Amino acid sequence: MTKPPKKKPGGPKSAIPNVADRGFTNGRINCHGSVATSTGLLSNVPYSHPGSSNVFGIGSEHPFANYWTCEGGLPEVISVLPDKLQADILLSRYFECVDPVYPMLHRQTFYVEYEHFWSLPRPDRDHADASFVALIFVMLALGTQFVTSTSPTERKQTAEFYASASNQALRVSSYLSTANIRSIQAMVLITYFLINDNHASDGWAFGGILIRQAYAMGLHRDPNIVTPDAPFFEKQQRRKVWQAVLLQDTFLTVLLSLPPSATHTDVSVDDLIEDATGISDDDPTDTAYVRGSWTLANLVQETICSPRSLDVPICATQRHKSKLVADFRAVYRSFPDIFRSWDPDALALLAQTNKRIVRQTLFLSSNYFHNLMLVHASESPDVPVNVRGTLEAAHDAITTFFVLFQLFEAEARVWWVSNHRAFLEALCIGNVLREVAKEPGGDETVTKDPLFVRARSDIHRMIQIMQLMGEGEQASETARTRVAVLSEFLV
Known part of the structure; x- marks a missing residue:
C-alpha cells in the first residue's frame, strides 16, 4: 500500500510534487482527489454548481438512454440490430481503428460466432x-464513432443508441451477478466508448464494476493454476482479457491521477506467447x-499510479530516480525494433502499407514517453526536476499525437x-x-535555448490542432477550453 509522508506538526502544506501538475489548480475546478486530478481535468468543460459532485466535470446525464421496456428482454434488443451489411461495415471499421490499439478479441473465433448468430432463424436468435449480443453492439458503437460518412450529430446519436443496446443486453445477461469472457470484453469496450463519448466520469465508474467482475471470474489468476486442464487457446484468451483490463485501469488512472484497482494478480506477461500449434493464428x-x-x-502501475x-x-x-529512469529505458529496449522506429517520415511511409x-x-x-515525462518531472526535497529530461520526453510524447493527427486525423479527433x-503534456x-x-x-534560456524554443513550438502546435x-x-x-488554458502559457 502506498502511504503518504508523515505530516510535520504545524508545518506548511507540502508543495505539488510534480511540475507536470502545477500551474492552474486554483479557481477552475473543485476536486477532492489529488492535485494532479484537478490539473488534468482542466480540459473538461465544467458545469456551474452541479446538484451533486460531478467527478470529472463532464457527462452530467446518464450515458445510456433508456429505450427499453420491462418485458422486451433480449428479443427487443436484437430487434434494433442494423441489417447485416451495415453491421459488417461497422465491424470492419472497428477492426481497422480500434482492434489495432486494443487487440483483445480473437478475430477468427469472433467471426465464426458472429456468422453463426446471423445464420440462425430469428426465433432462435x-x-x-x-453477453455476445452486448459485445456485438458495443463493437458497432465503437465502429460508428470512427465512421466518416455521416454527420457528427448522426454519428453520435447512432453510436450512443448502440451503446445503450449493449448495456441493455448486459442487463438481460445479469452481468452484475454473472460474468464470462464475452461480458468482460464487452465491458472493457463500453468503458472505452464512454471515454471517447466525453463521459469520462461514467467510464471510470463503469470500469470499477468491470474490475470487480474480472476478479470474480479469476482472470487475475494464472490460468495454469485456476484452469490447469483448459486448452492452450482458452488460457491465452484469459490472459489477453486480463491484460486488457489491467491496461485500461492503469493508463486511465495515470491520466486521472486516481488509485489503480487491477493490482492483485499472478498472471505473467511472459506466459503470453504465440501458439505453436497455429490454432489461434495470432x-x-x-x-x-x-x-x-x-x-x-x-x-x-507500481511506480507512478499509486504515488x-x-x-x-x-x-x-x-x-x-536514476534507477527508475533506467527501468523505463530497459522496458523501451525490450520493445521490438518496429515499435521503436517511429520517425514521423518513416511512419508516414509505413502508413501506406x-x-x-x-x-x-x-x-x-x-x-511510454508520457510516463517517462512524469518521472523526470517528479520533485521532492532531495530530488530536483530534470528539466531537460522532462522537455525531451514531453516532446517525444506530444509528437506521437501530432503524427496521429497528421496521418489519421478523423481517428485522432x-x-x-x-x-x-x-x-497534459x-x-x-x-x-x-x-x-x-x-x-x-531564465528569460534568455527560454527564448534562445533550442530545447526550450522547440518546447514552446510544441505548445503552439497543440493549440493549432x-x-x-x-x-x-x-x-x-x-478543444476550445484546452486552447484557452494553453494560451495562457504564451502570453
Missing part, C-alpha cells in the same frame, strides 16, 4: 447468448505489442485518451517554461 506483431504494453503497464494518487513524490532520492503497426507504434510510444494525454511543458523563466537568466478541433461542424467545446 432471440435465445442467443446475451499476429506475432500483435502479441509483441500486447506484451510491450503489458510490461510497461506493470511498471507504471500520484496521493500527491506523493514518484522518486524519494536521486538514486531512486501497414496502418495497423503505425497505430500500435504511436499508442505504445505515447504511453475521436480518441479521448490521445487528446487528453497530449493536453502541453501543460507540463508550459509549467516547465514558466518556472525556468522565473530563474535568473485544438483550434481546428474547436471549429466547424465537428466543433468541440473541450
Whole structure:
C-alpha cells in the first residue's frame, strides 16, 4: 500500500510534487482527489454548481438512454440490430481503428460466432447468448464513432443508441451477478466508448464494476493454476482479457491521477506467447505489442499510479530516480525494433502499407514517453526536476499525437485518451517554461535555448490542432477550453 509522508506538526502544506501538475489548480475546478486530478481535468468543460459532485466535470446525464421496456428482454434488443451489411461495415471499421490499439478479441473465433448468430432463424436468435449480443453492439458503437460518412450529430446519436443496446443486453445477461469472457470484453469496450463519448466520469465508474467482475471470474489468476486442464487457446484468451483490463485501469488512472484497482494478480506477461500449434493464428506483431504494453503497464502501475494518487513524490532520492529512469529505458529496449522506429517520415511511409503497426507504434510510444515525462518531472526535497529530461520526453510524447493527427486525423479527433494525454503534456511543458523563466537568466534560456524554443513550438502546435478541433461542424467545446488554458502559457 502506498502511504503518504508523515505530516510535520504545524508545518506548511507540502508543495505539488510534480511540475507536470502545477500551474492552474486554483479557481477552475473543485476536486477532492489529488492535485494532479484537478490539473488534468482542466480540459473538461465544467458545469456551474452541479446538484451533486460531478467527478470529472463532464457527462452530467446518464450515458445510456433508456429505450427499453420491462418485458422486451433480449428479443427487443436484437430487434434494433442494423441489417447485416451495415453491421459488417461497422465491424470492419472497428477492426481497422480500434482492434489495432486494443487487440483483445480473437478475430477468427469472433467471426465464426458472429456468422453463426446471423445464420440462425430469428426465433432462435432471440435465445442467443446475451453477453455476445452486448459485445456485438458495443463493437458497432465503437465502429460508428470512427465512421466518416455521416454527420457528427448522426454519428453520435447512432453510436450512443448502440451503446445503450449493449448495456441493455448486459442487463438481460445479469452481468452484475454473472460474468464470462464475452461480458468482460464487452465491458472493457463500453468503458472505452464512454471515454471517447466525453463521459469520462461514467467510464471510470463503469470500469470499477468491470474490475470487480474480472476478479470474480479469476482472470487475475494464472490460468495454469485456476484452469490447469483448459486448452492452450482458452488460457491465452484469459490472459489477453486480463491484460486488457489491467491496461485500461492503469493508463486511465495515470491520466486521472486516481488509485489503480487491477493490482492483485499472478498472471505473467511472459506466459503470453504465440501458439505453436497455429490454432489461434495470432499476429506475432500483435502479441509483441500486447506484451510491450503489458510490461510497461506493470511498471507504471507500481511506480507512478499509486504515488500520484496521493500527491506523493514518484522518486524519494536521486538514486531512486536514476534507477527508475533506467527501468523505463530497459522496458523501451525490450520493445521490438518496429515499435521503436517511429520517425514521423518513416511512419508516414509505413502508413501506406501497414496502418495497423503505425497505430500500435504511436499508442505504445505515447504511453511510454508520457510516463517517462512524469518521472523526470517528479520533485521532492532531495530530488530536483530534470528539466531537460522532462522537455525531451514531453516532446517525444506530444509528437506521437501530432503524427496521429497528421496521418489519421478523423481517428485522432475521436480518441479521448490521445487528446487528453497530449493536453497534459502541453501543460507540463508550459509549467516547465514558466518556472525556468522565473530563474535568473531564465528569460534568455527560454527564448534562445533550442530545447526550450522547440518546447514552446510544441505548445503552439497543440493549440493549432485544438483550434481546428474547436471549429466547424465537428466543433468541440473541450478543444476550445484546452486552447484557452494553453494560451495562457504564451502570453
